[in-house]
Amino acid sequence: MRHEHRSGSLMAAPYALFLLVFAAYPIVFALVLVFLRWDLVTAPSLAGFDNIKMLASDGRFWRAVANTFVFLSIHVPLQIVTALALALALNRKLKFRGFWRASFFLPVVISGAVVAILWSNLYATDVGLINKLLVRLGSSPVPWLTDPNTAMPAIAVMVTWKNVGFYVIIYLAGLQYIPKSCQEAIEIEGASAWQRFRYLTLPSLLPQTILVVTLSTINGFQLFIEPYVMTGGGPLRRTYSVVLYLYTNAFAYQKMGYAATIGVALALIIGAVVLVQRRVIGRAEAL
């Protein structure tokens, strides 16, 4: 008994220490930093509510938040539709099923930095692969990343492409839980393929859809490397993301207090958005 207590404490002690230093302290200190001005060179000074006031009226911050919502309004629905379509295709009796699944999942294992560099080239106005294809099909080239109206949608499509394989796996897992007997019953009733999808498959996949919405929303708020590499936040700050703004404040302007304030605000916004989404989806289910 005493031996068990001692071994347990001994084995868990490094983790407890880690939590204290790299989780508890940063969480507490983030809240302290909100009330400080600190450039890391001179001693920190008290800022009172200055950081919060500044954030409330900071057009650049709210621009970044608005950009994120533009990103999400394209990314989340597109992610659901493409992931669901691919999962439904994969859920049939197929030859080379492993190959199809592995090819959809490939971009998930590749670094976001590489994907961003690669797609900067695919999107390039004159030499990009996508525009070359468009020109060959008889259309004129589109300045994807340099037009303020197409830059964020272009990034949203790219991120959807990168992550879809991950969400396909989630939907596939959900599809396997739909009982065979339900499928047979609804077929005997004479339901069309669309009706089967609308009244059996889609409602059964609600937990997976909630997961996809939540995870892709959180992911959207973490957007950083894509605008950093592809657009630098431009054109006209239309692709500036919250994390990129946080990074710039910390790294380029040395404003630790303000950067931490952005971090805290972002955490609160993420929490609020995810909560609202769950409510809305939950209500839709009741209908």
Added chain:
Amino acid sequence: MKTLRRIGLYAGLAVAALTFIYPFLWMAASTLKSREEFGSMGLIPDHITLDNYRTMWARAPFGRALLNSTMVATTITLSVLVFGSMTAYAMARLRFRGSAALSAATLAVLLVPGQLTLIPLYTLIVQLGWIDTYAALIAPYVFNVTAILMLRQFFLQIPQSLIDAARMDGMSEFRILFTIFWPLSRPVLSIVAIFTFMGSWNEVLWPLLVVRDQQLMTLPQLLTVFALGGGAGSVGVSLASAMVLVVPVVVAYMFLQRNFIESMAGAGIKG
């Protein structure tokens, strides 16, 4: 009608698969093309040249970055496996003071988004004097909360009789963990190993904050700095440098794709 629909399904799947694979094939092919030919849609260059690779290797320390990335990701993975297992074993199978508090803290940490702690962690590293050290790249990742929860879940299912018998033989808890639990836990250990290694291998934001010396940069960081700073000079060169990061991953993925999918999808759902 039925065969027609079958053909449609396979055609659709082929187009989808091509959409995911072709950009990477094009990238690989482009790095072998000359400056004049760069940007052509085809996959087979008229003249194969290694100039892009020579330039890339000469202009920035990519060999060193490959070494840094491998070292950092391996250290983090080993640490997450060894120390994470110890923690998970204690939480799952041992009674000790503070065990309930530790579980509660673990779940709480899971709810806090990384952006909240990013800046305080950065100032902590600055104050410790760890800017431009391996410690800065490794220390915040030596434990992984998702890994601990997955390991604990698995350890809970191993029969108590094995522990009791081993204790009768006078085995220490450490030996029970590493000689009895570990061999039984290979599936979950490989899942944890893959997502931990990949997470570290692909991470770019944290290194961008805490490392400025080129000699200490990890691959994704050096690649980003090199491509953005204009050091690459041409797109072919920056894509060639991206290949250093991609090729090891794709080779591993081809052999272990089922494990990769299970690991990276599973960690995302549980994490």
